Amino acid sequence: MTEEKKTPILRIRSLTKQYDNSQRVILPRIDLDVYPEDFLCILGPSGCGKSTLIRCIAGFEDYEGTIESNGRIVKKPGTDRIMVFQDFNQLFPWKTVVNNITYALKASGMADKKARIAKAEKYLKKVNLFDYKDYYPHQLSGGMKQRVAIARGMALGSSIILMDEPFAALDAMTRNRMQSELLHIKEKESMTVVFITHNIQEAISLGNRIMVMSRNGEVKEHLYNTLEKPVTPATPGYGALWKHLNDLLTEERADDK
Numbered sequence: 001m002t003e004e005k006k007t008p009i010l011r012i013r014s015l016t017k018q019y020d021n022s023q024r025v026i027l028p029r030i031d032l033d034v035y036p037e038d039f040l041c042i043l044g045p046s047g048c049g050k051s052t053l054i055r056c057i058a059g060f061e062d063y064e065g066t067i068e069s070n071g072r073i074v075k076k077p078g079t080d081r082i083m084v085f086q087d088f089n090q091l092f093p094w095k096t097v098v099n100n101i102t103y104a105l106k107a108s109g110m111a112d113k114k115a116r117i118a119k120a121e122k123y124l125k126k127v128n129l130f131d132y133k134d135y136y137p138h139q140l141s142g143g144m145k146q147r148v149a150i151a152r153g154m155a156l157g158s159s160i161i162l163m164d165e166p167f168a169a170l171d172a173m174t175r176n177r178m179q180s181e182l183l184h185i186k187e188k189e190s191m192t193v194v195f196i197t198h199n200i201q202e203a204i205s206l207g208n209r210i211m212v213m214s215r216n217g218e219v220k221e222h223l224y225n226t227l228e229k230p231v232t233p234a235t236p237g238y239g240a241l242w243k244h245l246n247d248l249l250t251e252e253r254a255d256d257k
């Protein structure tokens with residue numbers, strides 16, 4: 001599928017997930033490689049197992065099969081992967097922006113206070129929030145809080161951002177802005193992103209790869225999105241790609257009966 005053979009940053013083989021209290025196999029032997037600097041968008045009908053998949057990658061769930069992140073088997077959450085949540089309450093509300101990051105650095109074993117502050121400030125600059133370093137989370141917008149969480153993850157050494165429908169609750173204008181901020185950070189910092197959405201437009205605007213899951217948790221189709229960024233509905237090829245993805249999702253809904 002790719003011209004050159006790179007080493008995947010995430011390597012998933014025969015991933016199978018069944019919750020203890022249920023007969024249903026949610027993810028039936030998923031195989032997936034994610035390469036450095038990929039922006040992989042995952043689309044699929046509600047309940048198909050998208051959140052389950054990303055929670056397994058994040059290390060929040062046990063599973064059968066193998067998930068390797070940066071060559072190491074995923075058994076629990078790790079500093080190589082950041083999960084950025086949709087609800088924006090992922091920061092300590094009683095700590096300032098900069099202290100949210102220095103606290104995480106201290107917990108990860110960084111002993112020197114000055115070095116912790118310098119590092120936190122460096123990553124706040126990268127997400128364009130240096131001027132807000134002494135603010136408290138409640139003084140920031142939702143998108144700014146997500147960026148603090150990303151800066152904290154990057155400061156800890158993460159190169160993979162995991163996002164589960166992060167912008168789903170936002171109005172269209174805010175969502176557009178947050179999409180371009182995310183793309184900007186991703187490009188500038190060479191991050192790898194796995195991003196779940198139920199929004200076809202969002203998948204096309206953001207992803208260089210789009211994976212569609214079927215209702216029973218299988219990978220239905222996996223494609224490369226070669227439309228040039230920034231993508232708009234006027235971009236040549238947009239309509240055909242949108243229709244193709246919409247048809248795939250409609251098939252899954254039609255099968256539901």
Ligand SMILES: Nc1ncnc2c1ncn2[C@@H]1O[C@H](COP(=O)(O)OP(=O)(O)O)[C@@H](O)[C@H]1O
Nearest residue numbers: 019021022026045046047048049050051052053
């Ligand atoms: N903790 C859990 N225990 C049992 N079943 C679960 C749990 N979490 C999710 N499920 C079930 O797994 C299936 C997939 O859920 P989920 O991964 O949240 O789907 P999606 O994110 O695609 O909407 C659903 O049928 C859901 O009810």
Ligand SMILES: [Mg+2]
Nearest residue numbers: 050051052164
């Ligand atoms: Mg979900």
